[in-house]
Amino acid sequence: MSTNLPKQEYTRKDFASDQEVRWCPGCGDYAILAAVQRTLPKLGSTPANTVFISGIGCSSRFPYYMSTYGFHTIHGRAPAVATGLKLANPELDVWVITGDGDGLSIGGNHLLHVLRRNLDLQIMLFNNQIYGLTKGQYSPTSEVGKITPSSPLGSLDQPVVPARFALGARATFVARVFDTSKKLPDTLSAAHEHDGAAFVEILQNCPVFNDGTFDRITDRKTGPAYQLWLEHGQPMKFGANGEKGIRFNPRTLSLEVVTLGEDGVTEQDIVIHDETNHSLAWMLTELPGVVALGILYRCRGMVYNEDVVAQRKLALERFGKPDLGALLRQGHTWTVS
Amino acid sequence: METSAAARVQPSPRETVDSVVIRFAGDSGDGMQLTGTQFTTATADAGNDLATFPDFPAEIRAPAGTTYGVSGFQIHFAAHDVQTPGDAPDVLVAMNPAALKVNTDVLKPGGLLVVNTGAFSLNNLKKAGYQNNPLEDGTVDRFRVLALDITKMTLESVKDFGLGSKEASRCKNMWTLGLMYWLFGRERDETIGWLKSKFAKRPKLAEANVAALNAGHIYGENVELPHGIHPYQVPAAHLTPGEYRNISGNEATAWGLVTGAKLAGLDIVYGSYPITPASSLLHNLARLKHFGVTTFQAEDEIAAVTSAIGASFGGAIGVTGTSGPGVALKSEGIGLAIAAELPLVIVDVQRGGPSTGLPTKTEQSDLFQAVWGRNGDAPLAVLAAATPGDCYYMAIEAIRIAVKYMTPVILLTDGYLANSAEPWLLPDLETLEPFPVEFRKDPEGFHPFLRDDHTLARVWAIPGTPGLEHRIGGLEKDRDTGHISYDPRNHHRMTKIRQQKVAGIAKGIAAAKVEQGEDHGDLLLVGWGSTHGSISQAVHVLRDRGHAVSHLHLRNIWPLPEGLGDLLHSFDNVLVPELNNGQLVKLLRAEYLIDAESLTRVTGQPFRITGLVEAVEERLQRSAR
Numbered sequence: 001m002s003t004n005l006p007k008q009e010y011t012r013k014d015f016a017s018d019q020e021v022r023w024c025p026g027c028g029d030y031a032i033l034a035a036v037q038r039t040l041p042k043l044g045s046t047p048a049n050t051v052f053i054s055g056i057g058c059s060s061r062f063p064y065y066m067s068t069y070g071f072h073t074i075h076g077r078a079p080a081v082a083t084g085l086k087l088a089n090p091e092l093d094v095w096v097i098t099g100d101g102d103g104l105s106i107g108g109n110h111l112l113h114v115l116r117r118n119l120d121l122q123i124m125l126f127n128n129q130i131y132g133l134t135k136g137q138y139s140p141t142s143e144v145g146k147i148t149p150s151s152p153l154g155s156l157d158q159p160v161v162p163a164r165f166a167l168g169a170r171a172t173f174v175a176r177v178f179d180t181s182k183k184l185p186d187t188l189s190a191a192h193e194h195d196g197a198a199f200v201e202i203l204q205n206c207p208v209f210n211d212g213t214f215d216r217i218t219d220r221k222t223g224p225a226y227q228l229w230l231e232h233g234q235p236m237k238f239g240a241n242g243e244k245g246i247r248f249n250p251r252t253l254s255l256e257v258v259t260l261g262e263d264g265v266t267e268q269d270i271v272i273h274d275e276t277n278h279s280l281a282w283m284l285t286e287l288p289g290v291v292a293l294g295i296l297y298r299c300r301g302m303v304y305n306e307d308v309v310a311q312r313k314l315a316l317e318r319f320g321k322p323d324l325g326a327l328l329r330q331g332h333t334w335t336v337s
Numbered sequence: 338m339e340t341s342a343a344a345r346v347q348p349s350p351r352e353t354v355d356s357v358v359i360r361f362a363g364d365s366g367d368g369m370q371l372t373g374t375q376f377t378t379a380t381a382d383a384g385n386d387l388a389t390f391p392d393f394p395a396e397i398r399a400p401a402g403t404t405y406g407v408s409g410f411q412i413h414f415a416a417h418d419v420q421t422p423g424d425a426p427d428v429l430v431a432m433n434p435a436a437l438k439v440n441t442d443v444l445k446p447g448g449l450l451v452v453n454t455g456a457f458s459l460n461n462l463k464k465a466g467y468q469n470n471p472l473e474d475g476t477v478d479r480f481r482v483l484a485l486d487i488t489k490m491t492l493e494s495v496k497d498f499g500l501g502s503k504e505a506s507r508c509k510n511m512w513t514l515g516l517m518y519w520l521f522g523r524e525r526d527e528t529i530g531w532l533k534s535k536f537a538k539r540p541k542l543a544e545a546n547v548a549a550l551n552a553g554h555i556y557g558e559n560v561e562l563p564h565g566i567h568p569y570q571v572p573a574a575h576l577t578p579g580e581y582r583n584i585s586g587n588e589a590t591a592w593g594l595v596t597g598a599k600l601a602g603l604d605i606v607y608g609s610y611p612i613t614p615a616s617s618l619l620h621n622l623a624r625l626k627h628f629g630v631t632t633f634q635a636e637d638e639i640a641a642v643t644s645a646i647g648a649s650f651g652g653a654i655g656v657t658g659t660s661g662p663g664v665a666l667k668s669e670g671i672g673l674a675i676a677a678e679l680p681l682v683i684v685d686v687q688r689g690g691p692s693t694g695l696p697t698k699t700e701q702s703d704l705f706q707a708v709w710g711r712n713g714d715a716p717l718a719v720l721a722a723a724t725p726g727d728c729y730y731m732a733i734e735a736i737r738i739a740v741k742y743m744t745p746v747i748l749l750t751d752g753y754l755a756n757s758a759e760p761w762l763l764p765d766l767e768t769l770e771p772f773p774v775e776f777r778k779d780p781e782g783f784h785p786f787l788r789d790d791h792t793l794a795r796v797w798a799i800p801g802t803p804g805l806e807h808r809i810g811g812l813e814k815d816r817d818t819g820h821i822s823y824d825p826r827n828h829h830r831m832t833k834i835r836q837q838k839v840a841g842i843a844k845g846i847a848a849a850k851v852e853q854g855e856d857h858g859d860l861l862l863v864g865w866g867s868t869h870g871s872i873s874q875a876v877h878v879l880r881d882r883g884h885a886v887s888h889l890h891l892r893n894i895w896p897l898p899e900g901l902g903d904l905l906h907s908f909d910n911v912l913v914p915e916l917n918n919g920q921l922v923k924l925l926r927a928e929y930l931i932d933a934e935s936l937t938r939v940t941g942q943p944f945r946i947t948g949l950v951e952a953v954e955e956r957l958q959r960s961a962r
Contacts, residue, residue, distance in 0.1 A: 006803045006804075017808070019820065019821075046803075047806045048800075048801060048802060048803040048804070048805075048806060049800070049801055051800045053647070063808050063810075064808050064821065066808075067806055068806055069800035069801075069806050069807065069808070070807070070808035070809075070810075071647070071650055071677075071808070071809055071810060072808065072809070072810025072811065072812065073643065073646075073673060073810060073811065074643070074669050074670065074672075074673050074811055077639060077640070077643040077670065079640075080608075080635065080636075080639065080640035080643040080644045080647065081643045081644065081646055081647035081650070082647060083633065083640070083644045083647060084606055084608060084633070084643065084644030084645055084646060084647025084648035084649075084650075084651070084655060085647035085648065085650055085651040085800070086647075086651075087606050087631050087633060087644070087647075087648055087651075087653075088604070088606050088631075088647070088648040088649075088650075088651030088652055088653035088655075089651040089652060089653075089799075089800065089801060091801065092651065092800050092801060109636055109637060109640070110636065110639075110640055112636070113635075113636040113640065308631060311626060312626050312627070312631065314626075315626035315627040316626075316627045318627075319627045320627070321627075322625075322627050322628040322629070324592075324595070324596060324599060324628075324766055325766055327592060327595070327625070327628070328582070328592060328763050328764070328766075329580070329582065329763070331582065332378055332381075332382075332527065332582065332583070333580055333581060333582040333763070334381060334382055334580070334581055334582075335578075335579070335580050335581070336384065336576045336577070336578050336579060336581060337578050
């Protein structure tokens with residue numbers, strides 16, 4: 001009798017495969033893997049009904065380390081493979097694993113379309129701002145001027161902001177978090193709960209080719225000054241003692257960082273987070289000197305795979321039981337005797 | 338003689354002819370494809386065998402009156418078996434000067450030219466590139482000419498329906514069709530019914546079109562025709578008894594896919610990005626949701642194939658349809674399906690290449706791409722349909738092979754098959770052998786690359802099945818565990834297994850067989866795909882002339898059928914006619930070390946029977962010397 005037959009309750013171990021994990025020591029992917037394996041049992045997921053689909057890159061090795069179904073596909077195409085899978089069996093719980101190169105460079109087109117179609121799945125984009133598996137070239141999220149083997153005098157490309165890309169594609173759930181964050185499991189739970197495509201950007205450290213690029217944000221000491229954790233209905237405050245906040249400047253139509261108690265700033269000036277407000281989410285994607293984390297945007301939208309199922313039902317109602325013989329005879333036929 | 342319009346002339350006697358080729362030609366906005374399609378339906382009803390060839394420009398509405406905006410529809414119908422749309426037309430219907438200009442050289446000398454003088458304005462003559470009016474300068478002297486102001490007579494016939502001048506003028510294709518119906522003794526009922534349903538929401542327009550159709554017919558009945566022009570009758574052909582319909586290749590492919598999926602017990606997920614000439618496959622399948630078909634109009638060709646792969650991973654049969662440029666984009670995805678050993682059907686409706694090439698013209702130049710066009714040693718099965726109706730059976734076969742061997746299958750059709758129509762004897766669905774798929778359910782001893790000893794197909798275990806959770810992908814797998822493996826010996830073995838699996842498909846298909854002639858002789862014509870009709874008719878002519886020539890037509894391009902090598906070596910000459918620059922011929926030379934010769938035509942048009950006959954006779958003379 002095999003050990004991975006259905007159980008009443010699953011634990012973290014039930015979601016870990018027997019394959020040796022082969023990311024570099026210290027890679028942020030380890031923390032993400034652990035968070036996912038810890039979270040899935042709490043979501044009521046089963047290994048049999050869960051599928052991880054990835055493209056190519058360091059992050060895309062992810063499915064091999066899960067004891068669920070998995071498909072390590074080709075570079076950039078995971079969203080399209082996931083779409084077909086979801087159309088074949090809408091009941092499956094599908095997670096797409098991608099990276100900044102896989103999802104925003106070679107696969108940017110598919111990411112755009114899976115988001116606008118709003119298929120019911122979760123997309124985790126591991127953003128380390130570098131090409132790891134090909135040994136350290138700049139990526140579409142690298143900052144301008146990045147010195148890499150392919151840009152010895154500095155990269156010239158303007159970086160894409162993943163959350164902004166997702167909002168532009170009409171994503172209905174956009175969140176941002178970092179690899180070692182304690183809030184990663186909660187963010188993943190919220191993504192899973194969302195009806196539609198849930199886009200989660202995970203800032204992830206590459207210790208080999210881009211070490212420390214997010215340190216300022218993720219470090220326990222310096223972090224609080226740079227992390228703005230968003231909570232729906234709560235004022236946007238941050239800093240070690242919550243002394244900083246976000247204020248809307250109506251003259252520039254933008255958000256600005258203020259300090260409570262300075263220049264007459266009071267609690268009343270601080271913006272309350274409304275995760276259903278698209279304009280606000282757009283402004284939150286890039287803030288001066290602070291990074292918005294948590295759920296930037298969440299709304300209800302038409303879910304593609306649900307509508308596909310509805311159309312299938314409608315076709316059955318309208319055209320009746322399928323009859324091949326009648327299909328071949330539609331239009332004009334004649335008999336030769 | 339009394340020539341008043343009121344007086345009815347004696348009906349001219351109908352001449353009985355065995356076979357006729359008509360080409361309807363006009364501006365792309367003149368409705369020539371509709372006219373041709375209606376004539377086809379009426380001709381099928383009259384019991385003739387037939388074949389058609391629509392030939393239209395790539396532009397949706399090319400500038401009116403230009404030669405590159407000419408749209409043509411050729412139909413060949415006869416009292417006997419018809420396999421091609423015919424070489425040169427016996428009758429040309431030219432709705433404007435450009436249509437005449439483009440087709441003057443193809444109409445047979447002595448052929449009948451029906452021409453709409455109403456469109457021969459100075460401006461139209463200039464647009465067509467005529468210095469003088471060709472109807473007056475001797476250009477058409479070698480034809481029998483029926484020059485009529487169809488525009489004027491059409492406007493007269495519809496004047497009571499209150500149409501705008503543009504709409505009224507558009508009825509001229511129906512007037513012309515009416516005249517052609519009278520000329521060839523076809524019934525109008527079907528077309529009248531069709532017009533009424535097409536314009537159900539605009540009854541005036543329907544009535545006007547019917548009136549134009551009737552007026553054209555009445556014109557034929559009443560007017561004394563010029564000397565040498567008279568009506569014809571083409572007796573019914575002796576077709577196999579049964580129920581028939583007209584079918585085009587893309588319709589047949591769509592219905593074959595649906596039938597194949599039913600025989601396999603699977604739903605279809607069809608991922609596709611619109612491309613000429615494959616788009617109508619998507620349109621046809623999109624209407625069949627109640628048959629368990631999900632169509633997905635993907636963002637690009639890559640998403641089209643990878644969504645189909647995802648669907649196959651999930652337990653549907655993933656299908657994608659496209660043309661050559663699309664297959665090029667799908668190559669990496671097809672390689673993934675080969676590595677992951679998932680069933681997948683890729684329909685390639687070939688068109689002229691390279692690059693964008695000739696989107697609306699037919700060609701057979703994707704054979705190399707289908708058989709070899711991927712990175713790595715990446716074998717798959719390649720099939721080719723021979724006729725529009727054959728697309729139905731080859732689509733079923735593509736699904737059968739895909740699910741039986743867990744492999745991608747490329748089905749090659751082409752623009753000619755896609756758009757041409759032929760009468761098709763409806764299949765007896767009861768006689769089609771089901772091939773139900775059994776997904777792996779048993780966890781005992783499972784790994785994803787367990788194989789069937791006989792077919793070498795790996796097990797198909799789908800997400801949602803408890804106890805069979807597994808990971809697959811494009812990385813090489815260990816033969817014995819299915820885990821990732823970088824072991825060089827394992828890669829060597831897996832490469833051989835993939836090759837043996839696809840080669841083994843040959844054991845489950847019919848052996849190579851000559852379809853016309855003996856299995857040895859002076860010359861064997863080896864064809865594939867849509868050249869079937871031309872080659873078959875040419876061999877018929879050659880054998881009538883006493884030549885020891887045979888015809889073999891390949892439907893399995895890869896793997897090639899068993900016994901083919903022996904057959905090829907049983908002929909003194911092997912000639913391979915193809916609508917490309919010589920592809921199958923190289924495959925045969927490589928596989929069988931045979932001195933096969935190539936005969937190529939890359940004009941965007943099918944082979945002409947006369948051309949094939951001449952080419953064969955020339956080779957026979959040469960080898961006799």
